[in-house]
Amino acid sequence: MAKEIERKFLVSGDYKKHAIKSYKIAQGYLSTVPERTVRIRIRDTKGFITIKGISNASGTTRFEWEKEIPLNEAENLLQLCEPTIIEKTRYIIPVNDNLYFEVDEFFGENNGLIIAEIELPNENTKFIKPSWLGKEVTGQLKYYNAMLAKKPFKEW
Numbered sequence: 688m689a690k691e692i693e694r695k696f697l698v699s700g701d702y703k704k705h706a707i708k709s710y711k712i713a714q715g716y717l718s719t720v721p722e723r724t725v726r727i728r729i730r731d732t733k734g735f736i737t738i739k740g741i742s743n744a745s746g747t748t749r750f751e752w753e754k755e756i757p758l759n760e761a762e763n764l765l766q767l768c769e770p771t772i773i774e775k776t777r778y779i780i781p782v783n784d785n786l787y788f789e790v791d792e793f794f795g796e797n798n799g800l801i802i803a804e805i806e807l808p809n810e811n812t813k814f815i816k817p818s819w820l821g822k823e824v825t826g827q828l829k830y831y832n833a834m835l836a837k838k839p840f841k842e843w
Contacts, residue, residue, distance in 0.1 A: 691751040698801040700819030702790050706778035715768025719833040727764040734761025746826020747810050771796045771836045783815050796839030
């Protein structure tokens with residue numbers, strides 16, 4: 688099983704001009720229990736199922752398994768998901784040493800929220816923090832997509 692090591696930040700400036708690509712995402716959760724989340728995602732015209740384990744104490748590392756599935760299966764599985772379906776546009780922004788920020792601009796029930804994530808090879812990896820990067824929110828559960836589905840940003 689692969690490990691996901693990432694840090695999350697709020698965004699407080701103009702990031703879009705640095706993006707090298709973007710795509711639309713719709714995702715929902717079949718399970719949001721703390722020990723494991725089961726996510727269904729449609730990214731543009733591709734479907735995925737992802738299972739994530741519980742995060743470590745710092746909130747940076749957890750187990751992750753993902754597999755591409757046929758688009759029609761992802762569309763059908765989204766119908767079975769818990770409320771709310773997450774809608775967002777993801778922007779890919781290069782940083783340094785083959786690292787990228789994924790900046791998610793949320794819509795629908797989470798409209799107005801913008802979060803940047805960076806996946807790292809290990810927890811101690813150094814990276815450049817661009818001027819548009821705001822407060823770090825790594826490990827704060829309310830910023831996890833699974834929690835945004837349960838308690839959307841508009842309800843905070």
